[in-house]
Amino acid sequence: DTAVSQTPKYLVTQMGNDKSIKCEQNLGHDTMYWYKQDSKKFLKIMFSYNNKELIINETVPNRFSPKSPDKAHLNLHINSLELGDSAVYFCASSDDRGGATNEKLFFGSGTQLSVL
Amino acid sequence: QKEVEQDPGPLSVPEGAIVSLNCTYSNSAFQYFMWYRQYSRKGPELLMYTYSSGNKEDGRFTAQVDKSSKYISLFIRDSQPSDSATYLCAMSLYNNNDMRFGAGTRLTVKP
Numbered sequence: 001d002t003a004v005s006q007t008p009k010y011l012v013t014q015m016g017n018d019k020s021i022k023c024e025q026n027l028g029h030d031t032m033y034w035y036k037q038d039s040k041k042f043l044k045i046m047f048s049y050n051n052k053e054l055i056i057n058e059t060v061p062n063r064f065s066p067k068s069p070d071k072a073h074l075n076l077h078i079n080s081l082e083l084g085d086s087a088v089y090f091c092a093s094s095d096d097r098g099g100a101t102n103e104k105l106f107f108g109s110g111t112q113l114s115v116l
Numbered sequence: 117q118k119e120v121e122q123d124p125g126p127l128s129v130p131e132g133a134i135v136s137l138n139c140t141y142s143n144s145a146f147q148y149f150m151w152y153r154q155y156s157r158k159g160p161e162l163l164m165y166t167y168s169s170g171n172k173e174d175g176r177f178t179a180q181v182d183k184s185s186k187y188i189s190l191f192i193r194d195s196q197p198s199d200s201a202t203y204l205c206a207m208s209l210y211n212n213n214d215m216r217f218g219a220g221t222r223l224t225v226k227p
Contacts (some may be wrong), residue, residue, distance in 0.1 A: 004159070012209050033212065040124075040219055041202065041204075041219050042122070042217065042219055042221040043160070043204065043206075043217040045212075045215060045219070048212065048213045055213050057120070060123065081209050090159050090160075092159070094212055096212075103212070104159075104162050104165070105160075105162060105212055105215075106159065107159030108221075109157070109158050109159050110157070110159055111160070
């Protein structure tokens with residue numbers, strides 16, 4: 001059973017299009033995240049979300065928006081795609097209900113987005 | 117200066133070698149230090165987690181944190197071809213929301 005699964009694995013699209021990446025976790029975690037990994041392998045957090053609050057990295061353009069239909073899902077919607085959006089996007093989750101900080105992050109396998 | 121510096125390698129070693137991976141950082145307020153392993157076309161997975169300074173050992177892996185020097189290390193003993201992956205250091209002040217990752221070091225262990 002895959003703990004954190006995201007689809008699609010690969011996404012090739014034209015500039016200006018709108019696309020979504022889906023993420024689901026079956027770990028019962030209460031917090032989910034979206035990360036972006038660029039061509040130089042730098043991983044940067046984009047969003048974190050639990051049922052209480054959405055925390056947005058201030059560097060993320062507002063063309064990116066997370067949508068959470070329920071606790072187990074956090075989808076990423078991207079409007080008006082640009083060439084610079086090409087990267088690998090990772091979904092992750094953690095269990096923060098115990099109140100401890102830095103609970104282990106579980107990552108999905110990534111979605112490789114190529115904007116042409 | 118980047119907050120977290122990590123030599124991207126690549127690093128190639130023979131099977132059985134001791135591997136040393138390192139990161140330096142600039143923010144002395146970091147408290148949590150992690151090492152993630154990322155296989156090709158996979159997401160990162162947590163290998164080691166350390167709070168504040170000191171050493172932590174788990175099997176063939178040892179993580180060291182020297183806060184006075186702002187330097188963290190991961191040692192892999194008796195390296196195996198299955199250890200071939202990219203190793204990312206990560207650190208944070210409070211929680212996962214402010215975590216900063218290094219660029220990752222690509223390691224190849226040759227049989």
